[in-house]
Amino acid sequence: MKSDDLPRGIDRRALVSNLVLLPALSTTLLSSPAQAQTAPTVPLASWNDGPAKQAIIDFVHATTDQGSPKFVPAEDRIATFDQDGTLWVEHPIYSQVMYCLDRVPDVVAAKPELKNVEPFKTVMSGDREAIAKLSLPALEKILVATLTGMPVETFEANVEKWLATAKHPRWKRPYTDLTFQPMQEVLQYLRDNGFKTYIVTGGGQDFVRVYSKRVYGIPPEQVVGTMGGTKFGYDKDGKPFLTKEPKLLLNDDKAGKPEGIHLMIGRRPHAAFGNSDGDREMLEYTGAGDGARLKMLVLHDDGQREYAYGPAQDLPASKVGTFTPELYGEAKKRAWTVISMKNDWKRIFAFD
């Protein structure tokens, strides 16, 4: 069977092997939910002057100045953003996978017969090394058990509850605090110039929608993600409701990203931002349009303030968020703009 909100961008084996790096699964410290970022008065205030910042500004001028030969009417201004590694931290593991593992105790409490059934038994043991060795099918069982089989409202409430308490192991802050401030400023700058901003993520569409408005200022209908089916039915009082089904409709990763964009938006973006091989086809598709098209890749080359991986190679190439040498080569060849976190960003997080 196929899992519902399974984030496909993942090299799943790498992902599983990274689980061993994780702290205890359930973070129980209370914390207030992250607040939406407010727009700075100066656009792109957290960006250093340089080719990346200039590329964004030039693109906005070219597409919004009435006299520009590359002017784009406001209604056609679409910008798409990958999430994990592009808008927020993806190390040491996608937060949605963390959510799924953290949900296992509740799943087992509701169905005690699972306590001695794998892979739930292993997750419940808290043995991080054993958890890290779980096979891909085992991991998919966990995703299906925690992402499907409940009313959509129940799922949303579970995610909200988790977001309010879970903390990132390195910064000891809610995951929703770990968005990149310079990218928040790009979202705001584009919106201030009439662009409709979309998240286009390999993560679960329903998962990201829970916090997209609060965290990024992006409403649920502007989140394109890996899509699972729902099933309409009635409760015992005849009240209709939707249940999340373990049925994969679209894997919103790699070629699935332009396919998801067509399905959900119906036209080609003028700007696209990514950070890994999972975003390659989205950038190619964006670049194949006429006129001004902005294509940007975030390079994680700042091991001090965040992480260094991919071409920066401080971390092994098998880690999540694979920015391969091939992608780097294509970016150079097609003149996509590579954003150096180390050199282009004055600060990484709002709390810096």
Add this chain to the structure above:
Amino acid sequence: MKSDDLPRGIDRRALVSNLVLLPALSTTLLSSPAQAQTAPTVPLASWNDGPAKQAIIDFVHATTDQGSPKFVPAEDRIATFDQDGTLWVEHPIYSQVMYCLDRVPDVVAAKPELKNVEPFKTVMSGDREAIAKLSLPALEKILVATLTGMPVETFEANVEKWLATAKHPRWKRPYTDLTFQPMQEVLQYLRDNGFKTYIVTGGGQDFVRVYSKRVYGIPPEQVVGTMGGTKFGYDKDGKPFLTKEPKLLLNDDKAGKPEGIHLMIGRRPHAAFGNSDGDREMLEYTGAGDGARLKMLVLHDDGQREYAYGPAQDLPASKVGTFTPELYGEAKKRAWTVISMKNDWKRIFAFD
């Protein structure tokens, strides 16, 4: 196999039996494309005073007055509209099916070997009685051949070309002229009050998107319809493009309507408009939310100015757009508002 943009609301057998009523398949008279309707200065100017008009006005006041206990923040104001029979004429047949039949000569010209293969042979014969007798699988073959297997841009260009020339047999006007002026005014009135208006149709999502902005003021991303998959690939020059695939992702009819709404919008509408059994679940789902929820059904009871069918019964019950006695009963029981075209609408079309 499943067809892609197959409009599922249809009682297909009834549909096929109605084909005999059609004029010659290809309408070749040139005509200018329909223009977007302009908003009247007085809201709902084409509506007679009465419970239907009042229900719309009361709903807007309840949801938009800051002091109202049922106030809804602007970002949550979602309104969904069925298309066929709700926003425009659906008789004698859905215009998308007409499009598919009209496309057959071009399909056969491109693949001459189909000339003697059924069901293409029958359609090419122009024998309307024989066309009307085509089986459901035969009809699906036609839909697949005309709606899939080409780049999305080619499909869009084909639909544009057809819309510019095809005419409705009764009014001898482009199909896009045959939108209901009172419903155009509802769309505009809701938008003027901060609502985001969506089409939620059993018709093909890609088909309706071609003209939704021009005809209804609704951008492509606000069209939820029966969804087919696309496939990302590269042409011989390495340029990426999307091909429409004969793969059904979601049948946006009946239970598929709330499922499609969840997939594409991610939250429950505050207002929903329909006209047939295909819209029942969408209205139920809308009505199950808290606060003010507007549920309306268009009753086709005006055989003089448009058509009378369903509970009005001037036409047999087997016709398209089935407003069954059961739906009528549920509308009464749940206090959904039934719009009488005859009594509630001063005029039907902008050209009246």
